[in-house]
Amino acid sequence: MVIGESGSGRSTFINSFCDQLIVPPSSTVNHRPLDYDPSAEDDNSLELRKSLVELEDNEGVKINLNIIDTPGFGDTLDQESSFTVIRDYLKAQFDEVLVEESRLRRNPRFKDTRVHACLYFINPTGHGLKESDIAIIRELGDLVNIIPVIAKADSLTLQELQYNKKLILEDIQYHKLPVFNFLDEYFQLDDEYYDENDEEDETVELNRFLQKTQPFAVMGSNTVIKDESTGELKRVRKYPWGVVDIFDNEVSDFLTLKNTLLITHLNDFKDYTHEVLYENYRIKTLGEEEDDPEFVNGASSRVISLSKNAGAAAANSPILNKYGSERFAKCKRI
């Protein structure tokens, strides 16, 4: 899931990530007629746009990825409503697993739709976090792994970027925000974590590096050019004074983030979601139900009705239906 204010570069990032046009960029700046009346639209409240992509790496290993874009996030004055839509969606996915787990006979075709990672786009203001950033991270951190990302990193000089990262990290620490922690105790409980063998040392080192790199600084682009000298195709941002390769590790953490999400930490995100976030949610939800007089014979009536509601909401969303279809992307850049 990618969350960020309107125009923060979410769609361009998603397209760059998949190396394909998955979501139309700049939905807020699309070509509207001159007599367009914004008040005639329902409202500019948040939508959840889902796209399923299949990425294939150089070795032919395929990953099915569900990407959820969040156009309209934070557009309304009432930020709470955006939080609630996202929270309800995340909870609904947990509820579906909860219901499935309590079934006598399991559905072999059950699809786990829990969100395993949420990239939270922070605008490159040169300051730390805004009140609204703090509020949303607080609001969602117990339901999803939040990975803070500085969007449009090219708007800052390298020095400013480092300073911006420092301020954001300080805010995260000061407010004790629940962002994903690569050095979390949970990962260290793993028996093999501290084994004396090289591979484990490497994992520890990588985790330290990633923790230090956070928030990941990224940029996105829909422009691909051919590098004249090498003949390679490059995704770049063009400026009057030259071009910047958005995957250049010197100026962006894009590739680091991509590899973390798809290769090195894919299972960590899934495990942490299931064993820590979902487990806490499960205990809390079932605990509440036992205190609930309507809770009969251990049957989780509230959970079932919750997930039914959520399912209906999803089915009625034209956007979800439209973008829920399968799209294939070959991603050779990993």
Ligand SMILES: Nc1nc2c(ncn2[C@@H]2O[C@H](COP(=O)(O)OP(=O)(O)OP(=O)(O)O)[C@@H](O)[C@H]2O)c(=O)[nH]1
């Ligand atoms: N400088 C800079 N501009 C960017 C970057 N990524 C996207 N943009 C530009 O920012 C504008 C918005 O980008 P989108 O990807 O459409 O942003 P979005 O968050 O999806 O916007 P909405 O869907 O309209 O809320 C476009 O003009 C992009 O070209 C980036 O990394 N750096």
Ligand SMILES: [Mg+2]
């Ligand atoms: Mg967009």
